[in-house]
Amino acid sequence: MKILVCISHVPDTTSKINFTDNDAEFDKNGVQFVINPYDEFCLTRAMWFKEKQGATVTVVNVGGAETEPTLRKALAIGADDAIRINVAATDGFLVAKELAAVVKAGSYDLVLAGKESADYNGQMVPGMLAAFVDYNFINGCVDLEIDGTSVAAKREIDGGNETVSTSLPLVIGGQKGIVEEKDLRIPNMRGIMMARKKPMQVVEGTGVVAATNNISFEKLAPKGAVKLIAADNLDALIDLLHNEAKVI
Numbered sequence: 001m002k003i004l005v006c007i008s009h010v011p012d013t014t015s016k017i018n019f020t021d022n023d024a025e026f027d028k029n030g031v032q033f034v035i036n037p038y039d040e041f042c043l044t045r046a047m048w049f050k051e052k053q054g055a056t057v058t059v060v061n062v063g064g065a066e067t068e069p070t071l072r073k074a075l076a077i078g079a080d081d082a083i084r085i086n087v088a089a090t091d092g093f094l095v096a097k098e099l100a101a102v103v104k105a106g107s108y109d110l111v112l113a114g115k116e117s118a119d120y121n122g123q124m125v126p127g128m129l130a131a132f133v134d135y136n137f138i139n140g141c142v143d144l145e146i147d148g149t150s151v152a153a154k155r156e157i158d159g160g161n162e163t164v165s166t167s168l169p170l171v172i173g174g175q176k177g178i179v180e181e182k183d184l185r186i187p188n189m190r191g192i193m194m195a196r197k198k199p200m201q202v203v204e205g206t207g208v209v210a211a212t213n214n215i216s217f218e219k220l221a222p223k224g225a226v227k228l229i230a231a232d233n234l235d236a237l238i239d240l241l242h243n244e245a246k247v248i
Helices: 037-053 065-077 092-106 125-133 189-195 234-244
Strands: 002-006 009-011 033-035 056-062 081-086 110-114 136-147 150-157 160-167 170-174 200-204
Touching: 002 037, 002 092, 002 125, 009 065, 033 037, 033 065, 037 056, 037 065, 037 110, 037 136, 037 170, 056 065, 056 092, 065 081, 065 189, 065 200, 081 092, 092 125, 110 125, 125 136, 125 170, 136 160
Parallel strands: 002 056, 002 110, 056 081, 081 200, 110 170, 136 170
Antiparallel strands: 009 033, 136 150, 150 160
């Protein structure tokens, strides 16, 4: 089984976010980038298929040379090889189209991607990718088992989980549950050293034009100061909830 894991290069959620050029560009200075957490869950599941079923695992990213350390980390975790599509990841449509070209060229059986990226939270790429390559698609996947070409999976829905069956080839939009946080792997020294020797192919984009563009970014308004009300002053509390917070 040939597995392709899509890796997004995203800011660590503890990083302080700023914008430049009149709030039209994200300021990357001083920002630590990591593997998108949803993608890391998927990569860990792919490693299980590699170890238990002899699958081969390729990781792919759409982005410039600055994303290569993130791909190298994925290789250190255990992926066999990596592909970097040398295009700025400006919107979900462009990313899905560029990934589709790689999927078609590699004839992958299973494509694993996080259901969304932690920076834009668009939840667009896996579904569009499946449509572009005409693969079966399961989003919000929290459990995945494969026997030959038969697939049994669970996906999260409102109020619970839904069990579904389908077949390869397949695109998965995965999340926590496909593996648990305790199952995530930290690269060891041997993995890091081996990652330096594993192949990383750089391919040029297919010339896809982004369907959207960013006009400006805006930070959330800072939260107001906390107002403390004495425990015995219920009238003041009710007045604030009714007239200021407007929740009663």
